[in-house]
Amino acid sequence: MSTQLLSSTLAGRSSDRSAVALVGVSKVFGRGPDAVHALDKVSLTVAPGEFVCLVGASGCGKSTLLSLAAGLDTPSAGTIDVAGLGSPALMFQDPALFPWLTVAGNVGLPLRLRGMSRVERQARVAELLRVVHLEEFAKRQPHELSGGMRQRVALARTLGLASPVLLMDEPFGALDAMTRDILHDELERIWTERRLTVVFVTHNVREAARLGDRIVLLSSRPGRVVWERPVDIARPRRIDSPEVAAIAAEVTDRLRQEVRRHGR
Amino acid sequence: MSKHDNPSTHHSDVLKPGPPAPVAPPRRRVGRRAPVALLIPAALGLAFLVLPLAGLLVRAPWSTLPQRLVAPGVLTALRLSLLTATIATVVCVVLGVPLAWVLARVDFRGRRIVRALITVPLVLPPVVGGVALLLVFGRKGIVGGWLNETFGITLAFTTAGVVIAEAFVAMPFLVIAVEGALRGADERYEEAAATLGAGRWTTFRRVTLPLVAPGVAAGAVLCWARALGEFGATITFAGNFPGRTQTMPLAVYLALEKDLESAIVLSLILLAVSVTILATLRDRWINTP
Numbered sequence: 212m213s214t215q216l217l218s219s220t221l222a223g224r225s226s227d228r229s230a231v232a233l234v235g236v237s238k239v240f241g242r243g244p245d246a247v248h249a250l251d252k253v254s255l256t257v258a259p260g261e262f263v264c265l266v267g268a269s270g271c272g273k274s275t276l277l278s279l280a281a282g283l284d285t286p287s288a289g290t291i292d293v294a295g296l297g298s299p300a301l302m303f304q305d306p307a308l309f310p311w312l313t314v315a316g317n318v319g320l321p322l323r324l325r326g327m328s329r330v331e332r333q334a335r336v337a338e339l340l341r342v343v344h345l346e347e348f349a350k351r352q353p354h355e356l357s358g359g360m361r362q363r364v365a366l367a368r369t370l371g372l373a374s375p376v377l378l379m380d381e382p383f384g385a386l387d388a389m390t391r392d393i394l395h396d397e398l399e400r401i402w403t404e405r406r407l408t409v410v411f412v413t414h415n416v417r418e419a420a421r422l423g424d425r426i427v428l429l430s431s432r433p434g435r436v437v438w439e440r441p442v443d444i445a446r447p448r449r450i451d452s453p454e455v456a457a458i459a460a461e462v463t464d465r466l467r468q469e470v471r472r473h474g475r
Numbered sequence: 476m477s478k479h480d481n482p483s484t485h486h487s488d489v490l491k492p493g494p495p496a497p498v499a500p501p502r503r504r505v506g507r508r509a510p511v512a513l514l515i516p517a518a519l520g521l522a523f524l525v526l527p528l529a530g531l532l533v534r535a536p537w538s539t540l541p542q543r544l545v546a547p548g549v550l551t552a553l554r555l556s557l558l559t560a561t562i563a564t565v566v567c568v569v570l571g572v573p574l575a576w577v578l579a580r581v582d583f584r585g586r587r588i589v590r591a592l593i594t595v596p597l598v599l600p601p602v603v604g605g606v607a608l609l610l611v612f613g614r615k616g617i618v619g620g621w622l623n624e625t626f627g628i629t630l631a632f633t634t635a636g637v638v639i640a641e642a643f644v645a646m647p648f649l650v651i652a653v654e655g656a657l658r659g660a661d662e663r664y665e666e667a668a669a670t671l672g673a674g675r676w677t678t679f680r681r682v683t684l685p686l687v688a689p690g691v692a693a694g695a696v697l698c699w700a701r702a703l704g705e706f707g708a709t710i711t712f713a714g715n716f717p718g719r720t721q722t723m724p725l726a727v728y729l730a731l732e733k734d735l736e737s738a739i740v741l742s743l744i745l746l747a748v749s750v751t752i753l754a755t756l757r758d759r760w761i762n763t764p
Contacts, residue, residue: 281670297672307667311685320681321671372672 229292230376230408231257231280231299236289237433238275249275251433252289259294259375262402262409264423266416266462268470272434273412277301277378280410294408299376304384306365308353314340315349318368339367342401359390363397370401377402379411383418392450395421399446416466420458421450428462430469438465528746535743536736543740551718552726553744559634559722560702563641564649567698571649572691576679578650579657590654597647604643605711612639612712636713637720641702648701649694656690657683696756703749 238250249272257263265273278284280291281301293299308317319336327335340346343363353361362382369377383391399422402409413419419426420442428438440462444454536543543549577583578590596604612619613631622628630636660683668682684691706724713720715729723745730738 283666283669298670301670303663303667305663307663309664309682309685324671324673324677324681368671
């Protein structure tokens with residue numbers, strides 16, 4: 212009986228200790244000789260409150276990994292555990308704002324889907340828009356906003372899910388450097404304030420070194436975790452600081468080796 | 476995540492015979508004249524489409540027009556036409572949009588065959604469609620016989636029969652338009668909705684439907700126009716009873732046998748009403764970005 216008790220407490224503790232746990236996750240698309248092994252036995256554990264950046268050459272299955280973690284697709288093998296109720300929040304490079312809804316309508320949609328009352332929703336939407344500094348733009352249409360603002364709306368909409376885990380698939384990839392820099396600050400602030408766990412996919416190594424507590428490198432076809440490194444730079448950080456640049460250079464070197472090894 | 480991302484092979488295949496093609500310069504249309512070889516047939520095509528309509532206007536009995544307009548049968552036929560075409564469109568939307576969704580989003584065996592079957596009413600002569608409807612929904616038909624015996628409902632040669640005939644002929648227009656819109660719709664929105672916690676039905680209602688609303692509107696307009704002009708299936712399946720099944724096209728045909736001028740008047744009314752409504756809807760729905 213004591214062993215049972217022990218094992219159950221251990222199990223409880225272990226799920227407390229990880230916000231995201233992928234164990235031996237593989238994903239194969241198609242069958243036979245044409246099958247593409249997007250991911251091969253990937254194991255990755257992300258601690259609560261940790262900010263992990265996944266980097267890798269294009270086609271290394273980073274996006275596949277995120278959509279599996281978000282529950283949009285099922286793995287061919289392995290298990291995935293994500294903290295929180297329901298599926299975790301996922302954000303793409305494309306803000307995918309619904310063009311027939313206003314900014315407030317977009318941010319309010321997930322709340323509405325959860326059946327939140329109108330009054331409560333209005334207050335919550337206002338609060339979420341304040342978080343991303345867009346409170347004056349509530350009544351605007353998505354096409355009236357700049358790319359950076361649209362991505363902020365998408366971020367506010369995603370935060371509305373109140374998921375402890377935020378999965379981000381190159382969310383700032385389409386933005387100019389200045390806007391991206393500002394959004395890095397914002398994301399870092401929101402991450403700290405809300406004690407979120409973030410898995411952030413990017414191919415921009417500087418961005419990874421600027422944001423991450425840890426950088427994980429994926430190889431391509433099949434995608435495997437080949438290398439990882441903690442980022443031990445004090446926050447707040449600057450993307451143009453020498454420390455960030457040094458780590459970015461190191462990651463770039465590893466990435467180059469990886470790409471060369473695959474003969475591409 | 477590798478799809479078929481190898482367009483380079485395609486290109487090189489295409490370009491193999493000649494020297495490498497230079498990058499196309501940005502298109503310049505301004506100042507270039509359309510070739511005569513295209514302009515002449517284009518003008519002929521336009522004349523071919525517009526002249527008959529002009530003929531109607533020229534031959535119209537303008538002096539007696541007002542009293543002909545208020546002749547007893549005219550308004551009845553017009554009202555019946557508008558009513559049945561509208562109900563038929565509603566029926567087509569209610570059944571056709573889900574059908575289009577299944578065709579566009581669900582992968583199943585025999586999808587091609589189903590799609591081909593749906594387009595059959597497009598190529599079928601409407602009279603043949605009317606005969607087919609009689610065989611199924613007629614008083615002695617497979618479904619019609621059962622309806623008649625069980626509920627005492629008769630569809631053939633009634634106003635409901637007009638709606639059925641019109642819906643049968645018009646539905647493919649709607650299904651094709653909506654399916655096209657669904658295939659063209661960006662699936663990222665539906666994916667985003669899924670990540671925001673929407674189930675499939677909610678996603679359909681809140682995301683897919685607003686996304687393809689212009690396509691549904693365009694399809695409904697086509698559908699309505701087709702239903703309004705329906706003749707062959709209607710006269711075969713619903714007959715030609717004034718006040719009950721005699722729609723405008725039927726009234727035109729009947730008038731033609733007795734009195735050419737009233738046929739012209741009826742045609743003009745049908746033309747004016749449909750052009751007005753289509754133009755209004757077009758501005759309101761179809762041209763929105």
